[in-house]
Amino acid sequence: MSRRRRGRAGKVVAVATAVAAVGAAAVAGFGLPDRGSEAQTRSQTPAKTAQVTKQTLVDTQTEDGKLGHGDTTTVVGKLPGTVTELPAVGASLQRGQAVYRVDNTPVVLLYGALPAYRTLAPGVKGADVKQFEQNLAALGYTGFTVDEEYSSSTAAAVRKWQGDLGLTKTGTVDLGRVVYASGPVRVDERKAAVGDPAGPGATLLTYTGTVPVVTVELDAADQRMAKLGTAVTVKLPDGKNVPGTISQAETVIKPAQGNNAAVTKIQVTVVPDDPQAFAGLDQVTAEVGFTADRKENVLAVPVAALLALAEGGYGLQVVDGATNRIVAVRIGMFAAGKVEVSGDGISDGTVVGMPS
Structure with a gap:
């Protein structure tokens, strides 16, 4: 089964990239302070910047599923x-x-x-x-x-x-x-x-x-998506979007095959809100859009703006005119390449540096 990942799926790669590419420079170039304090002011302005913005973050992911009648x-x-x-x-x-x-x-x-x-x-x-x-x-x-x-x-x-x-x-x-x-x-x-x-x-x-359903296999790491009763969107082969609900989620172990080790999956069953929406469809592939979380009016920055602090945690390079400083931040929800942040001096419109 082919897999499509959107939203938080990019988080791990983005954070890893930020840590690897920016972490060493942050330690050497900015003289990182103890966590929770601000660094000394610097005069070098980063070539690329972004703004902290107040927005709604939605943790979504799209996976391919099989439309049929469930387990036999x-x-x-x-x-x-x-x-x-x-x-x-x-x-x-x-x-x-x-x-x-x-x-x-x-x-x-x-x-x-x-x-x-x-x-x-x-x-x-x-x-x-x-x-x-x-x-x-x-x-x-x-x-x-x-x-x-x-x-x-x-x-x-x-x-x-x-x-x-x-x-x-x-x-x-x-x-x-x-x-x-x-x-x-x-x-x-x-x-x-x-x-x-x-x-x-x-x-x-x-x-x-007797009710047509869509069955989706999620990686164990994506279990947050498999909440019973959560609304999802099913995209049928003809492109039509149909609302549905997660009716069942269970852990299954796929046995080892050849050189491939056994893997743990989360098998999710989705039922349409309108049973007639799947009428005439069987054994076909459909895309299922999951939403794990949603936060309104939070401060967020691009994930790539995060700096790995030498003493642990993350910070942002706050730009104020011709000067800049490193500020430790607390991180929250990740979604669509953005991350929720909070900390002293971090507000809507704060300008932060981006790694080049």
């Missing part, structure tokens, strides 16, 4: 038998619908974060029971209490549910009869065909979410 999840069979039906690629499935059919009976999609890991029957207790009962209630079945106990009342509702699905009315939910997802799913790829063994352990299909 694999469905593995748990019920023995034969695959008799698989959904079409691209099909959207809702709660209560069949993810696939084994021996002509449905394996049903339900919503929840906890995967099915055991058979549910009267007397069983736990968070998985409550999750299942929440789904049963959402599908319109009644006569039981949604809690962590699989009661005889739950079993009675399950028998009604099983009858509606064409299953044997046992009142027990066998392991493998349901598949849990966080919400509606979109079938991404078939991994089996009708007539194949259904399991246990058979890979049957993969799915994604």
Whole structure:
């Protein structure tokens, strides 16, 4: 994936250049003082100057992302038998619908974060029971209490549910009869065909979410850009700009390959404010503009104006007519080649020297 960097991305290079090119000259030519004090006045006026200005700094960065439907999840069979039906690629499935059919009976999609890991029957207790009962209630079945106990009342509702699905009315939910997802799913790829063994352990299909998203991989050093809920701008292949929001950010480790060491990335998921904005687009590249920070009415100078002080920190060469002096400054936010500064004698309109 190609990468574009703007805004603060230039900071490291600029600061390094300023330190390397200007630091030695500052020490030798200006007689740098202790930090926080002013140097002796000099008569030599720098050939190039800039002004301290009050302005708004915005820390932005643009990265290439992949427009699709997010991460894929694999469905593995748990019920023995034969695959008799698989959904079409691209099909959207809702709660209560069949993810696939084994021996002509449905394996049903339900919503929840906890995967099915055991058979549910009267007397069983736990968070998985409550999750299942929440789904049963959402599908319109009644006569039981949604809690962590699989009661005889739950079993009675399950028998009604099983009858509606064409299953044997046992009142027990066998392991493998349901598949849990966080919400509606979109079938991404078939991994089996009708007539194949259904399991246990058979890979049957993969799915994604149904909402189109843009996925971006940021360097670990750019984690400041990946704040949940932050607004971003997505530039589509046709040049149209679409507003979006960061919905997810997680740290992922890319394994070592050949001579390349493992690297840590921040995987960011962006959803459009208008879901229809990405309609008809899939597996294409889109530019995502991130904004990490914004500061109004701060004093700023070009990053290149910074001088590396011998005792540590940074300073500016303040020019006053035919004289100049070195003033230690505190630095803040970097953005678009500028840096926020503050210090004694630094104000809007202060003239500072620039390295030649």
